Amino acid sequence: MKPVLFLHAITLTFGGLSVIDNLDIQVRKGSRCGLIGPNGAGKTTIFNLLSGVYRATAGEIRLDDEPIDDVPLDQRIRLGIGRTFQNLRLMKHLTVLENIMLGQHHLVGPWTRILAPLGSRWNCAWRDEAEEVAETLGLREDIHKLAQGLSYGVQKRIEVARALVGRPKLLLLDEPAAGLNSTERNELVTVLASSVPSDTTVLIVEHDTDFVRTLCDQAVALNFGRKIAEGDPASVCSHPLVVEAYLGKDEPTYRNHSKSTSSGEAAIQRNENAA
Numbered sequence: 001m002k003p004v005l006f007l008h009a010i011t012l013t014f015g016g017l018s019v020i021d022n023l024d025i026q027v028r029k030g031s032r033c034g035l036i037g038p039n040g041a042g043k044t045t046i047f048n049l050l051s052g053v054y055r056a057t058a059g060e061i062r063l064d065d066e067p068i069d070d071v072p073l074d075q076r077i078r079l080g081i082g083r084t085f086q087n088l089r090l091m092k093h094l095t096v097l098e099n100i101m102l103g104q105h106h107l108v109g110p111w112t113r114i115l116a117p118l119g120s121r122w123n124c125a126w127r128d129e130a131e132e133v134a135e136t137l138g139l140r141e142d143i144h145k146l147a148q149g150l151s152y153g154v155q156k157r158i159e160v161a162r163a164l165v166g167r168p169k170l171l172l173l174d175e176p177a178a179g180l181n182s183t184e185r186n187e188l189v190t191v192l193a194s195s196v197p198s199d200t201t202v203l204i205v206e207h208d209t210d211f212v213r214t215l216c217d218q219a220v221a222l223n224f225g226r227k228i229a230e231g232d233p234a235s236v237c238s239h240p241l242v243v244e245a246y247l248g249k250d251e252p253t254y255r256n257h258s259k260s261t262s263s264g265e266a267a268i269q270r271n272e273n274a275a
């Protein structure tokens with residue numbers, strides 16, 4: 001089967017500095033693919049290449065066998081590429097439902113049209129759809145609350161809902177578990193597993209390798225913009241080059257890798273070996 005997402009020989013340089021180096025990645029349709037690697041490895045840069053923020057210096061990106069390199073940023077959503085962000089980007093003065101509905105702009109029109117049916121009795125297919133997505137992400141009881149008063153975990157789920165309501169064929173989740181406590185993280189795994197349609201392909205940047213092992217069926221590890229391992233998540237997370245990339249060669253008892261204390265089968269395994 002042809003991959004739904006195909007990156008071939010992707011290179012990106014900034015002022016002569018190579019950030020992504022001759023990278024090949026293929027992702028199967030419907031896969032939940034984890035993208036892991038230490039800080040600065042190039043993970044978010046890949047998302048920025050896919051969503052059109054950056055253009056590769058060389059190489060080719062295909063979605064559903066169509067090259068997308070020339071498609072401008074504001075048209076990528078129409079190709080079916082939806083994303084969330086490492087740092088929350090919600091309209092905090094709007095309600096949960098309003099925030100979610102804003103993810104329908106490419107399907108419905110400008111925000112004045114999207115939000116017009118709120119507070120009215122119109123039958124409105126897109127409002128109903130946003131409410132359904134909210135329900136599947138466990139947001140039903142908060143739907144009319146302002147985003148700004150809600151917990152970080154709930155706000156993270158609103159971002160996922162806003163991306164999902166745009167009916168993406170490729171969903172990019174940038175560190176969905178970052179900043180969540182273990183209860184929120186487990187809830188997120190459960191709602192993602194049940195709410196994302198099986199034919200939606202999901203690429204997940206995440207430092208929390210337990211999260212990746214639980215949710216994903218495929219993983220790719222990067223370091224310095226290069227692929228250092230790929231395959232099933234358990235093997236990738238424990239691959240010697242991945243362990244070394246996260247922990248370094250000479251620090252076997254390291255416990256607190258910068259952004260991800262819980263992360264890392266790699267980290268945990270190394271600690272256990274050292275104990």
Ligand SMILES: Nc1ncnc2c1ncn2[C@@H]1O[C@H](COP(=O)(O)OP(=O)(O)OP(=O)(O)O)[C@@H](O)[C@H]1O
Pocket residue numbers: 014019037038039040041042043044045046
């Ligand atoms: N616009 C830019 N100009 C110059 N360098 C950049 C730019 N964007 C990213 N980089 C560099 O590219 C490298 C990869 O950054 P990126 O944010 O993709 O890493 P990451 O793997 O997502 O890291 P983290 O886990 O910390 O988010 C870093 O060295 C970063 O400084």
